[in-house]
Amino acid sequence: MMMVRKSKGIGDRHRKILDFIASYQREHKHPPSIREIGENCDISSTSVVNYYLDQLEKEGLLERDRKISRGMRLTGDNNPLGDMLRVPLMGVIQAGEPILVPSESPFTPEDSVEIAMSLMPAREKGKDLFALQVQGDSMIDAMINDGDIVILKSVQDARNGEMVAVWLPERSETTLKYYYKEKDGYRLQPANPAFKPILVKKNEALDIKGKVVMVIRRMERQN
Amino acid sequence: MMMVRKSKGIGDRHRKILDFIASYQREHKHPPSIREIGENCDISSTSVVNYYLDQLEKEGLLERDRKISRGMRLTGDNNPLGDMLRVPLMGVIQAGEPILVPSESPFTPEDSVEIAMSLMPAREKGKDLFALQVQGDSMIDAMINDGDIVILKSVQDARNGEMVAVWLPERSETTLKYYYKEKDGYRLQPANPAFKPILVKKNEALDIKGKVVMVIRRMERQN
DNA sequence: ATGATACTCGAACGCCTGTTCTGTGTCAAG
DNA sequence: CTTGACACAGAACAGGCGTTCGAGTATCAT
Numbered sequence: 001m002m003m004v005r006k007s008k009g010i011g012d013r014h015r016k017i018l019d020f021i022a023s024y025q026r027e028h029k030h031p032p033s034i035r036e037i038g039e040n041c042d043i044s045s046t047s048v049v050n051y052y053l054d055q056l057e058k059e060g061l062l063e064r065d066r067k068i069s070r071g072m073r074l075t076g077d078n079n080p081l082g083d084m085l086r087v088p089l090m091g092v093i094q095a096g097e098p099i100l101v102p103s104e105s106p107f108t109p110e111d112s113v114e115i116a117m118s119l120m121p122a123r124e125k126g127k128d129l130f131a132l133q134v135q136g137d138s139m140i141d142a143m144i145n146d147g148d149i150v151i152l153k154s155v156q157d158a159r160n161g162e163m164v165a166v167w168l169p170e171r172s173e174t175t176l177k178y179y180y181k182e183k184d185g186y187r188l189q190p191a192n193p194a195f196k197p198i199l200v201k202k203n204e205a206l207d208i209k210g211k212v213v214m215v216i217r218r219m220e221r222q223n
Numbered sequence: 224m225m226m227v228r229k230s231k232g233i234g235d236r237h238r239k240i241l242d243f244i245a246s247y248q249r250e251h252k253h254p255p256s257i258r259e260i261g262e263n264c265d266i267s268s269t270s271v272v273n274y275y276l277d278q279l280e281k282e283g284l285l286e287r288d289r290k291i292s293r294g295m296r297l298t299g300d301n302n303p304l305g306d307m308l309r310v311p312l313m314g315v316i317q318a319g320e321p322i323l324v325p326s327e328s329p330f331t332p333e334d335s336v337e338i339a340m341s342l343m344p345a346r347e348k349g350k351d352l353f354a355l356q357v358q359g360d361s362m363i364d365a366m367i368n369d370g371d372i373v374i375l376k377s378v379q380d381a382r383n384g385e386m387v388a389v390w391l392p393e394r395s396e397t398t399l400k401y402y403y404k405e406k407d408g409y410r411l412q413p414a415n416p417a418f419k420p421i422l423v424k425k426n427e428a429l430d431i432k433g434k435v436v437m438v439i440r441r442m443e444r445q446n
Numbered sequence: 447a448t449g450a451t452a453c454t455c456g457a458a459c460g461c462c463t464g465t466t467c468t469g470t471g472t473c474a475a476g
Numbered sequence: 477c478t479t480g481a482c483a484c485a486g487a488a489c490a491g492g493c494g495t496t497c498g499a500g501t502a503t504c505a506t
Binding site: 033 | 463464
């Protein structure tokens with residue numbers, strides 16, 4: 001009659017509660033109350049639900065706002081309300097124009113792009129991110145189309161193999177390339193192997209504006 | 224002394240409440256109570272807050288779960304907890320293999336991709352969406368890299384100018400191309416203008432597996 | 447003037463809900 | 477057998493919170 005949990009950690013009961021919270025949240029757009037959890041997980045006492053909730057919190061699977069009605073939310077992957085990143089859309093990026101990163105930009109982001117946290121690579125969480133919309137076909141060698149949205153992280157330096165957005169003042173050129181530091185300068189390698197790399201000598205100015213974190217293409221019908 | 228709202232619609236007070244709800248939600252991960260709204264928007268009576276909340280609901284800017292503590296959420300763009308779409312990742316797509324759409328796939332989606340609703344083009348909301356990861360360089364003419372994730376909508380027919388995923392049984396070829404129906408068959412146009420279209424005669428089999436809705440590329444350092 | 451409309455206030459009601467306390471049965475360790 | 481940790485029940489408490497109602501004020505068209 002008694003469900004005993006020998007090993008510390010998560011048991012069936014915990015999982016059932018977790019699942020219920022997730023499905024309830026999806027359906028009602030807000031978390032369940034302790035009593036609702038009890039009713040749906042065959043727990044007759046609110047104190048027992050509370051008891052399990054505390055354990056789930058200790059395990060880091062749940063966050064609680066004590067005293068606040070329905071003040072709980074699942075963390076991480078269980079979270080049906082996946083965490084969003086609101087990345088400001090700072091303008092456009094095109095071949096002949098320098099990139100304006102947020103700090104030097106006179107624009108305020110009129111719009112923003114929402115990205116699911118879970119899509120973000122390598123814990124580039126939130127800070128210093130901005131988005132630009134590609135204008136024109138000039139990034140075609142980076143496998144990036146007209147209209148694509150690139151998510152950038154504002155950085156000044158890059159490591160080999162990272163795709164960066166650079167401004168070459170002496171050529172009045174903005175480009176997205178894989179970055180490789182070499183002994184006599186820099187090699188900027190297009191993503192598309194059909195294109196040749198740009199070789200930048202050591203004495204030529206090279207402004208790294210950001211690191212490309214993600215590219216998003218929304219398909220619209222075209223002619 | 225009195226703030227009069229002549230024209231129906233949204234006034235300063237409404238906007239202030241809306242903003243407060245959004246910022247409170249961002250900070251506390253749950254909506255404010257009526258009384259908290261009152262305190263922060265200089266409204267002394269809960270009934271007045273309720274009064275405004277009702278109006279916001281009528282305007283469609285807010286949803287309310289009456290009777291439920293803090294049962295409100297902003298709709299649409301105001302919503303700081305943007306709605307997520309959980310798209311099942313059904314497997315890979317590569318040149319020589321037919322695409323398995325969810326209904327005919329023996330796999331259950333081990334993983335899924337989260338997409339912000341706001342990113343979804345043209346109200347392709349939710350239904351019949353699935354994701355595939357591109358394997359190999361064969362989609363390079365569609366400006367799609369190895370490793371990219373394509374979001375597809377499961378359809379059998381397409382309209383001109385839509386990018387579709389097709390399986391050509393007689394060529395044992397899977398490809399992503401812009402679709403054009405022509406008088407003597409179909410023209411499958413690569414996104415990259417440097418590549419030539421595939422012409423499919425009317426009598427050749429052509430299996431449209433889905434319509435490409437979105438392409439996502441997560442940049443990882445590469446060599 | 448007058449009534450209608452929009453807006454505001456304050457207070458009270460009552461349910462909802464998290465918390466807490468007491469108690470019981472099980473099981474393993476000493 | 478005793479003890480203590482663990483899992484659970486039930487009840488009561490107190491505060492949070494949405495709701496409702498009566499009443500007051502300002503603006504405007506009639």
